Amino acid sequence: MTKLILSTGNIVSGGPSIIRKPGAYRSNLELTNSLRSNFLAAQEDFAAIVADDAAAHHANGNGIENGASNGNGNGHSLHLNTQTSGRAPASVWTAEEGGALYVPRIDWSEAGLQEEPSQYSITVKLFFLPASPVSRRAHLAREALDLVRKELNVPAIDLLIVSFPGMSFEGDCEWEADKQNASQGNDEEEITTWAAIEDLHRAGVAKTIGLAEFGTEKLAKFLQRVQIRPAVNQINIKNCCNVPPPLLKLAKEQGIELLAHSDCVDILPEGTLRELLGQGLGGAGILADPETGAGGLQGDLAPQWVVKYTAVVRDRGVIENKGYFAGAELNDI
């Protein structure tokens, strides 16, 4: 089994990937677009390095391969393709570290925010994807949050919102959404998972914790069973800006803030990820061609989580850093 960690880097000044178009505003597009452009940027950068090195080595006539500037390019054990035409070989622009393959490789030396952590409001939204087993979620949550803390170089984040698979707050107006929501998700799994989120709060790494997509009925049931109550419930109000009064009332009584979002719940389907990493047009060339089995890693791809993080300068409302990590597993056939 190979673990993959995908990352976008800081996307706020990233241009096209943040641009929305009418009817296509959901964050799954933001995620996939920014992943794709970050892969491409890394490939271009390393293609240039490889070319420079090749030229330098040629000029020196010393024939040493894989110069120091390539870092720990140890893709050999991963059977990565090394010479796709015009593209930097995956071995140079990705990196294996602590048992995970980082796509692209990350230079942590530039990690961190410009001012001290207290100046920021840092929100992290963790999406558990359908393939993430409940038994592993405590571990995955920790792993995701650790990546964010490392990226922003902060000991703790301000708000951790958790999004469960199979839930949404969508429908013809929010009334309908609220009704449909009642029968979605899996109460037992959500309660079990929440306990892990509570632990992160107790450990001091998430100052407040919250939920996403909980309608009136689910939220009322949920509140009866948790030890630490969510501070926030984030719902999608894109459809008509008409929050059902029962939900407003419940949230108000329980002191839960209702926040708006426009994320897509199905944020990283397996097919999308396979395309992103595959050999096709616009793919990163990490995965082998399923037909021929050539050109890269093989196995069943299972995206497990996505985490979105945003650091906003508190009293200036400026987003300084926003990005995504995604975790996936590639299981041997």
Place this chain on the structure above:
Amino acid sequence: MGLLALGTALDWPEAKTKAHHVRAWGIKQLLEIWNKAKVKERDAMLWGDEVEYLVVTYSKDDPEVLLSLRQADILAALAEDKSLSKETGAPASPGGTKPLKNDPPPVFHPEFGRFMLEATPGKPWGIEFKELLNVEADMKLRRTIAKAHMLPNEFPITLTTFPRLGSPGVFTEPSYPVSGSKLRSQFVPDEIANPHIRFPTLAANIRSRRGRKVQVNVPVYRDEATPWPWKDPTVNYDLHQWPEDDDVRNGAAPDNFIHMDAMAFGMGSCCLQITFQAKNIIEGRQMYDQLSPLGPILLALTAATPVYKGFLADTDVRWNQISKAVDDRTPEELGEKPLQNDRWRIPKSRYASNSTYISQDPRLRPEYLDPNLVIDNDIKQQLLDGGMDDRLATHFAHLFIRDPIVIFNEDLQELDLTKTDHFENIQSTNWQHMRFKPPPADNSIGWRVEFRPMEIQITDFENAAFAVFMVLITRVILSYNLNFYIPITRVDENMETAHRRDAVLSEKFYFRRNLFSAKSSRGGSGSSTPRNSSRPPTPVGPVEDEYRLMTINEIINGSAYAGTDSSEAEGDDFPGLIPLVESYLDSVNVDVTTRCQLATYLDLIRKRASGELWTAAKWIRHFVQTHPDYHKDSVVSEAVTKDLVGKVIEIGEREVKGEGFKGLGAEVERLLGGFK
């Protein structure tokens, strides 16, 4: 308007002799505050709005609506009201909106026009999103308080100009004869201006420096029955009281233009201004530059001024009229005579669009600057010697080409470096569409940038929408590090374009194609993939390729929404300012109620840009043209004016009562939509 000091104001020939004195001290004061404040850091985002009102007397039974000249009495009544003192806090706001009981009450200020009032919030706004919703409530509160301190038949209204200001007959209450010694206007009395010595002196010295009256000429709208060529029938060619009465005999009133001759025609206009505090001087300079190209766009989008002196104009906005109304340039400076006594030719009025950029942003290419910018080289050298960088020194050396207009003799005794009065004297009479404001002398607040082009809107809903939109735009610019730079002379051209009738829908504006910078330019935070330092820099093409003509719809809503994406080259889609704001809002934590209210503000602006809703200019024009007393001859009669103002009052009363705009007629629907 700033603080109104009292003293002995110098008349022009004498004031002129002290101009260098004021400039020299002003520069010393500027260097003092710049040195003190250039290291200021991490000031919070605070901002404020200014709403200006006309005060009219109106009753259903009176045949006419008039401008009330009781500004001083109204301000006195407001000042005497103990419930409005800082200590007691504001009364609850009307219309069932959230009470603001812990906030200090709004503040009212005098303005140039004696028929005007300005109101600001009691304290600056922050950037908490919930707080943004208080803006509209606070604006309504200001209107309610103002009304409560007026006579029963007086109303504060937010039209940019009074349609019949300067028309023959009675248009003020009380009425005064025209042709006074200060303004020497044949259309408006001296009493039209605030009687504080500063204002008549300002008007008189501008006229005196110019050597004749100001000439505010607006193209008349040519309707079916408008005589052509059109000669302004209200111009009197037979006055012989003042030397300036010769102006019209010397061609001051050309054919096909509505002719006006006094500062009140410009400075009597109401606008909506927003001031932002930056975190430091660097961010302030960046915001100044980035907001500059947005000025003409927001001017066209807020257009509200289609009538002057009782005639329909062929333009939709107030800007150039104010520019001309305070244009103190001499014939030499205007280029009409060879330079003998004056130092340079000056291409623009002291009220005009910005003439330079001020940031040290590496994205600012030298080609964006105007090579013909007029500056005072001695002053620039003093600033450079004082340690200021070239670009900022250039900016102030440009502002300081102007003479101070109002000088108080008492202020010239001793240089006081704990004040900024001499600096402000020049700075605050440079009315450009952006203003870069250093902290006050005590350094108690931060560097600020004022966005000045927007026209006041009829309702507080609209005024709040535009104010909040601009606030959000600044956050988007800073978050995404957007780049709006185009050559500054193109901004000038856009400013002219914005004047044309219905420019919001029928004109195109120069705008930058790609707002985003190459990834690493920002020095932003966070990890990265290791970059190759030898990677070649992004190639820099011709400046002309960086921008193109766009409609306001495309600029505000994006190419896809505007449906213009196919006509341009592939991949040249413009994202649109509103989609960028929405992208920003999707990235920050906003509660559902706030998000929905912000969505209505964005909707209003979206629909104004797309033409789904009318600008106030279009609405007023339509109102006039469909009125039974309008005879297709461009004349806006007293009866039309009365009904127009009556409708505006009706809309305003509905709004402060929280009753919505429904049932006010189809035309009002076209202006305000179904928002309330």
